Amino acid sequence: MKVGILNIGTELLFGQVIxxxxxxxxxxxxxxxxxxxxxxxxxxxxxxxRIAINMLFNDCDIVITTGGLGPTQDDxxxxxxxxxxxxxxxxxxxxxxxxxxxxxxxxxxxxxxxLKQAYLPSRAVPFINDAGTAPGFALSNDDKYIICLxxxxxxxxxxxxxxAKPYLEKFSNSVIYYKIIRTFGIGESSMEMTLLPLIDNQxxxxxxxxxxxGECSLRITSKRKTLCxxxxxxxxxxSEVNNLIGEYIYSFDNENFEKVVFDxxxxxxxxxxxxxxxxxxxxxxxxxxxSGSSKxxxxxxxxxxxxxxxxxxxxxxxxxxxxxxxxEETAIEMAEGLFKASxxxxxxxxxxxxxxxxxxxxKPVGLVYIGxxxxxxxxVIKIQMRNxxxxxxxxxxxxxxxxxxxxxxx
Amino acid sequence: MKVGILNIGTELLFGQVIxxxxxxxxxxxxxxxxxxxxxxxxxxxxxxxRIAINMLFNDCDIVITTGGLGPTQDDxxxxxxxxxxxxxxxxxxxxxxxxxxxxxxxxxxxxxxxLKQAYLPSRAVPFINDAGTAPGFALSNDDKYIICLxxxxxxxxxxxxxxAKPYLEKFSNSVIYYKIIRTFGIGESSMEMTLLPLIDNQxxxxxxxxxxxGECSLRITSKRKTLCxxxxxxxxxxSEVNNLIGEYIYSFDNENFEKVVFDxxxxxxxxxxxxxxxxxxxxxxxxxxxSGSSKxxxxxxxxxxxxxxxxxxxxxxxxxxxxxxxxEETAIEMAEGLFKASxxxxxxxxxxxxxxxxxxxxKPVGLVYIGxxxxxxxxVIKIQMRNxxxxxxxxxxxxxxxxxxxxxxx
Numbered sequence: 001m002k003v004g005i006l007n008i009g010t011e012l013l014f015g016q017v018i019x020x021x022x023x024x025x026x027x028x029x030x031x032x033x034x035x036x037x038x039x040x041x042x043x044x045x046x047x048x049x050r051i052a053i054n055m056l057f058n059d060c061d062i063v064i065t066t067g068g069l070g071p072t073q074d075d076x077x078x079x080x081x082x083x084x085x086x087x088x089x090x091x092x093x094x095x096x097x098x099x100x101x102x103x104x105x106x107x108x109x110x111x112x113x114x115l116k117q118a119y120l121p122s123r124a125v126p127f128i129n130d131a132g133t134a135p136g137f138a139l140s141n142d143d144k145y146i147i148c149l150x151x152x153x154x155x156x157x158x159x160x161x162x163x164a165k166p167y168l169e170k171f172s173n174s175v176i177y178y179k180i181i182r183t184f185g186i187g188e189s190s191m192e193m194t195l196l197p198l199i200d201n202q203x204x205x206x207x208x209x210x211x212x213x214g215e216c217s218l219r220i221t222s223k224r225k226t227l228c229x230x231x232x233x234x235x236x237x238x239s240e241v242n243n244l245i246g247e248y249i250y251s252f253d254n255e256n257f258e259k260v261v262f263d264x265x266x267x268x269x270x271x272x273x274x275x276x277x278x279x280x281x282x283x284x285x286x287x288x289x290x291s292g293s294s295k296x297x298x299x300x301x302x303x304x305x306x307x308x309x310x311x312x313x314x315x316x317x318x319x320x321x322x323x324x325x326x327x328e329e330t331a332i333e334m335a336e337g338l339f340k341a342s343x344x345x346x347x348x349x350x351x352x353x354x355x356x357x358x359x360x361x362x363k364p365v366g367l368v369y370i371g372x373x374x375x376x377x378x379x380v381i382k383i384q385m386r387n388x389x390x391x392x393x394x395x396x397x398x399x400x401x402x403x404x405x406x407x408x409x410x
Numbered sequence: 411m412k413v414g415i416l417n418i419g420t421e422l423l424f425g426q427v428i429x430x431x432x433x434x435x436x437x438x439x440x441x442x443x444x445x446x447x448x449x450x451x452x453x454x455x456x457x458x459x460r461i462a463i464n465m466l467f468n469d470c471d472i473v474i475t476t477g478g479l480g481p482t483q484d485d486x487x488x489x490x491x492x493x494x495x496x497x498x499x500x501x502x503x504x505x506x507x508x509x510x511x512x513x514x515x516x517x518x519x520x521x522x523x524x525l526k527q528a529y530l531p532s533r534a535v536p537f538i539n540d541a542g543t544a545p546g547f548a549l550s551n552d553d554k555y556i557i558c559l560x561x562x563x564x565x566x567x568x569x570x571x572x573x574a575k576p577y578l579e580k581f582s583n584s585v586i587y588y589k590i591i592r593t594f595g596i597g598e599s600s601m602e603m604t605l606l607p608l609i610d611n612q613x614x615x616x617x618x619x620x621x622x623x624g625e626c627s628l629r630i631t632s633k634r635k636t637l638c639x640x641x642x643x644x645x646x647x648x649s650e651v652n653n654l655i656g657e658y659i660y661s662f663d664n665e666n667f668e669k670v671v672f673d674x675x676x677x678x679x680x681x682x683x684x685x686x687x688x689x690x691x692x693x694x695x696x697x698x699x700x701s702g703s704s705k706x707x708x709x710x711x712x713x714x715x716x717x718x719x720x721x722x723x724x725x726x727x728x729x730x731x732x733x734x735x736x737x738e739e740t741a742i743e744m745a746e747g748l749f750k751a752s753x754x755x756x757x758x759x760x761x762x763x764x765x766x767x768x769x770x771x772x773k774p775v776g777l778v779y780i781g782x783x784x785x786x787x788x789x790v791i792k793i794q795m796r797n798x799x800x801x802x803x804x805x806x807x808x809x810x811x812x813x814x815x816x817x818x819x820x
Contacts (some may be wrong), residue, residue, distance in 0.1 A: 011620060013446045015437030016590075016629070019429050022451070027425030036423045037458065039451035041432070048447065048469075055465055059458075071599050072619070106796040111599035131798050152622065154802075274712075280698025281691030284712040288690025291766050291800050293714070299722060300712030302684075302694040308709035311751065312722075341721065356701050390701050 001171050003034045004056030008067035008077055009151055010043035020153055021066045028160060033174040033223070034062070044074040053084050057144050062171070064164070067151030069134040071114045077148050078137075082121045085141040092120040094128075095135045102133060127163035131155045138167050145171075177230035178221035179238060180254035184403055186245060188216050194244050198237070205237045214396040215257070216248075250406065257402045258286050264409050265296045265346075272405070273344040274300040275313055275334040277325065278352040278368065282398050298342045303334070313337030326351050326363055328380045331371035335380075339373050346408060347373045350401055352383075354393045368397050374408040411581050413444045414466030418477035418487055419561055420453040430563055431476045438570065443584035443633060444472070454484040463494050467554050472581070474574070477561030479544040481523045487558050488547075492531050495551040502530040504538075505545045512543055537573035541565045548577050555581075587640035588631035589648060590664035594813055596655060598626050604654050608647070615647045624806040625667070626658075660816060667812045668696050674819050675706045675756075682815070683754035684710040685723055685744040687735065688762040688778065692808050708754045713744070723747030736761050736773055738790045741781035745790075749783050756818060757783040760811055762793075764803045778807050784818040 005025050011017045022039045029036050037060055042048040049068075056063045068077030082088055096118040103110040117134050120126055124137035132155040138147045147164050149156045183191065188211035192199065195218075199207050205222040220237050224230040238252060251260050265272055274283045284300025287293055301312050306325055309315040314337040315330055323329040334349035352368030359365035366385035371378070383400055385393055415435050421427045432449045439446050447470055452458040459478075466473045478487030492498055506528040513520040527544050530536055534547035542565040548557045557574050559566045593601065598621040602609065605628075609617050615632040628651065632643040648662065660670050675682055684693045694710025697703050711722050716735055719725040724747040725740055733739040744759035762778030769775035776795035781788070793810055795803055 007449075010618065011629075012433075012449065013436055014440050014629075014631075015433040015435070015446075018433045019449070023422075023425040023428040025425070026423055030424050036425075037452070038462075039417075039422065039429070039449070041449035041451075042447070051465075051469070052448075055461075059461075070621075072602055102796060107794065108597070111597070111603055113602065114599050131802070154623070276691075279695075280703070280707070281686075281694030281710050281712065282698075284691030284714075285689070285695045288692075288712070288714065289801065289804075291764075293690070294768075297690070298715045299718035300691050300710075300714070301722070302691065302698075302710030302712065304694075304698065304704060304710070305708045308752070312709060312711070342718070354701075358704075391699065394699075 001034055001062060002037050002060040003029050003062045003064060004038045004040060004060040005036060006049075006052050006056060006063055006065045007039065007041045007151075008044060008049060008065060009041075012041050013043050021151070021156055024153070024157055025064055025066075025160065028165065029064075029168075031176045031178070032165070032168065033172040033176055034168075044068055044076065046076055046080060049076070049080045050083070053080065053146075057084070061143065062145045062147065062168070064147045064149065066149045066156050069117070069136065069148060069150045071111070071116050071134070075116070078119065078121065081139055081146050081148055085121065085123075085139045085144070085146060087121040087123050087139060087141070089119040090122045091118055092124075092126055092135070094126055095120055098128060098135065099133055125167065127159050129155055130158045130162065136163070138164070174223060174225060175227045175230050176221060176223045177227060177234055178219055179234050179252060181218040181220065181238065181241065181249055182251040182254060182257070183216045183218070183245065183248035184214075184250055184257060184399060186216055186248040187211070191216050191218070191245060191248075195241065198240055198244070205233050207237070207241075213392065214399055217254070257399055257406070259290070261402045261405050262287060262290045262293070264406070266292065268409060269296070270346055270409060271296055271298055271344040272346045272348070273298045273338050273342040275338040275347070275349040276300065276302050277304060277309070277334075277350060278354045279350055279394050279397050279401070280304060282394055283348070283350070283401050286398060298344045301338060301341075309334065312341075314340065324363065326353055326367060326369065328369055328382065331369035331380050332378060335371035335373045335378065345374065346405065348401055348405060350397060352397060354390050354397070355387055356390055359387075366393055368400070370397075370401055370404050372404050372408060411444055411472060412447050412470040413439050413472045413474060414448045414450060414470040415446065416459075416462050416466060416473055416475045417449065417451045417561075418454060418459060418475060419451075422451050423453050431561070431566055434563070434567055435474055435476075435570065438575065439474075439578075440586050442575070442578065443582040443586050444578075454478055454486065456486055456490060459486070459490045460493070463490060463556075467494070471553065472555045472557065472578070474557045474559065476559045476566050479527070479546065479558060479560050481521070481526050481544070485526070488529065488531065491549055491556050491558055495531065495533075495549045495554070495556060497531040497533050497549060497551070499529040500532045501528055502534070502536055502545070504536050505530055508538055508545065509543060535577065537569050537577075539565055540568045540572065546573070548574070584633050584635055585637045585640050586631060586633045587637060587644055588629055589644050589662060591628040591630065591648065591651065591659055592661040592664060592667070593626045593628070593655060593658040594624075594660055594667055594809060596626055596658040597621070601626050601628070601655060601658075605651065608650055608654070615643050617647070617651070623802070624809055627664070667809055667816070669700070671812045671815050672697060672700045672703070674816070676702065678819060679706070680756055680819060681706055681708055681754040682756045682758070683708045683748050683752040685748040685757070685759040686710065686712050687714060687719070687744075687760060688764040689760055689804050689807050689811070690714060692804055693758070693760070693811050696808060708752045711748060711751075719744065722751075724750065734773065736763055736777060736779065738779050738792065741779035741790050742788060745781035745783045745788065755784065756815065758811055758815060760807060762807060764800050764807070765797055766800055769797075776803055778810070780807075780811055780814050782814050782818060
């Protein structure tokens with residue numbers, strides 16, 4: 001079935017916001033076997049919204065809109081959808097309860113104009129908004145379907161996955177199945193060279209490689225009549241890929257490295273603490289992003305100044321003076337001090353130069369030492385990154401810390 | 411004059427690529443005083459390109475296309491543009507010289523299909539491609555203008571600035587100037603209600619409100635004959651807005667809250683340390699995202715377990731037992747312990763329930779206490795957030811911590 005996407009919002013036409021909603025929806029809909037024919041973007045203007053909806057329904061069976069569902073006067077998507085589908089807005093009890101309940105919970109008073117959000121088309125299938133106040137919906141007439149979703153990407157993606165996708169699944173007649181394999185420690189070119197025999201002969205499944213922030217992923221995709229056929233084809237290809245680059249693979253399921261590491265820690269009930277300098281809490285923040293992290297994460301000491309390294313971790317002044325804060329010796333003493341303080345089974349430390357300043361010819365920006373104590377064994381790893389920028393350097397250091405933890409417990 | 415943007419490329423409809431071209435062009439064109447009415451995205455398909463061009467010229471004077479200028483068979487933008495403008499493709503000597511010269515420079519042999527790129531409409535004003543091989547052009551007929559630019563963003567942005575912008579300047583007879591004001595602590599609806607007297611009477615400058623991840627922004631835009639007039643109008647409106655919601659404004663220049671806070675700390679040379687529980691290092695990570703943070707950031711103690719709170723910060727066991735880890739008392743003792751350890755001028759602490767688990771009827775998920783010591787004064791702030799999800803809760807807690815710091819040092 002043919003789908004058109006209509007993104008509504010003057011901020012898009014001002015160029016203040018990049019339209020990530022259209023890309024997200026396109027990807028999801030293509031994966032479900034739909035043909036996305038058009039993206040159309042208009043401002044909060046009723047005449048131009050009418051032009052766009054008419055134009056899209058000329059050629060498409062389904063139109064998905066984002067934006068214009070909020071409480072303010074210029075939010076008119078519902079009105080325009082009703083007009084096209086010959087329906088009218090009525091107060092929805094579900095939407096009203098959601099709205100009032102949300103405000104009750106926070107203790108805030110509901111502004112009057114928010115009541116607008118309790119109105120939905122009378123024949124609509126309502127979609128609850130998990131992350132905001134404006135509900136979405138599906139509405140149809142004469143084999144034409146409109147799906148209206150909110151504009152903020154966080155609200156839109158959640159509502160799509162939870163409500164719109166299940167609603168749309170009944171219309172799809174071919175199935176795309178894919179798996180994304182994630183690797184660390186191999187570059188995109190090397191990966192492509194190694195996999196060339198498989199890539200060159202590809203028709204279905206197809207193999208695509210992506211490089212992203214120091215990691216490398218592989219997407220293996222099959223489009224077949226049934227999910228079962230597509231799944232088999234992808235699984236067979238995965239085992240061939242695994243034979244060639246298995247040592248670099250940490251996930252066959254598009255999980256983040258940090259998620260894989262976190263799950264392993266929890267699964268094996270290994271307590272962990274961190275002592276960070278250059279990453280400034282990024283490791284601790286990343287581990288505690290996961291709910292349930294209190295089961296394994298004890299503490300994270302961000303010892304940014306030399307004084308903090310001495311008083312919090314017992315790093316010796318003479319070590320700092322003789323070898324410097326960015327050194328093998330300091331990384332080890334940080335891990336040792338952390339182990340003494342926390343008693344965690346796995347203690348990881350990091351010290352380095354994230355840049356852009358602070359580098360010297362002997363210790364350039366991008367030099368990092370990672371220390372680690374696990375099961376009575378201390379190790380330290382030196383990494384000299386290609387200095388891309390502070391943000392990249394810190395994130396790539398984080399991945400290397402994850403690699404150290406992963407290697408310890410695997 | 412009214413402009414429509416037409417982005418051509420199947421990769422956009424697959425969602426493989428986010429459409430940054432539309433945002434770039436919109437921003438530039440708005441700033442030049444044009445009204446961008448539509449973005450339209452289609453694949454490399456002649457019928458749908460015709461539909462889009464006809465539709466856009468129905469309402470617009472100028473259409474700007476990106477994509478479909480390359481050497482392959484599915485690149486057909488030039489053909490479609492010629493059709494609409496009643497022109498024909500001929501070999502352009504300029505384009506041919508550029509093309510051949512470019513290949514000579516690199517020493518690569520030119521593939522045969524690249525010759526296609528030397529053809530341009532006979533009446534076209536050609537635009538040289540600095541960063542690739544496909545030339546662009548402007549073409550007109552009967553007061554309708556089409557500007558065709560290449561698809562790769564690097565080529566497109568360079569060609570726009572160097573050739574398309576100067577070409578378009580003659581059509582513009584006004585200037586748009588705008589400022590984006592950022593606020594924290596006021597919801598979108600309340601903001602709109604408060605500003606209603608200004609919004610209701612708006613013609614120029616216009617006021618638009620945007621909500622994003624717990625924050626709220628305002629865009630104030632004026633379109634006048636001269637930049638000076640537009641700037642004056644915006645500045646006057648800003649002072650009216652400031653009278654009404656000044657207490658919530660932290661930036662008149664679209665800066666992030668964390669950037670504003672960081673800059674203030676550096677400007678006033680105020681040393682800072684953090685003690686975090688529920689945010690797990692997010693505050694420390696955010697402050698140390700900025701280069702130069704070592705000048706002001708001393709340490710960040712992520713005391714996730716109760717034991718860590720006791721041993722690292724000296725929180726008393728009886729406090730934890732009597733009031734719990736998530737309490738005013740614990741937040742205060744965390745800040746006090748941090749102050750003793752670090753001696754930093756500003757010590758901030760946080761303890762709360764980020765969820766999804768760990769909530770109780772008395773202490774639901776989303777309850778957070780922020781403690782702070784500055785200039786001998788200790789304060790503690792209680793926040794009950796609407797529980798959206800762990801990630802949102804943590805980020806919103808971070809913003810509240812920034813607010814506490816901001817209020818201290820302002």
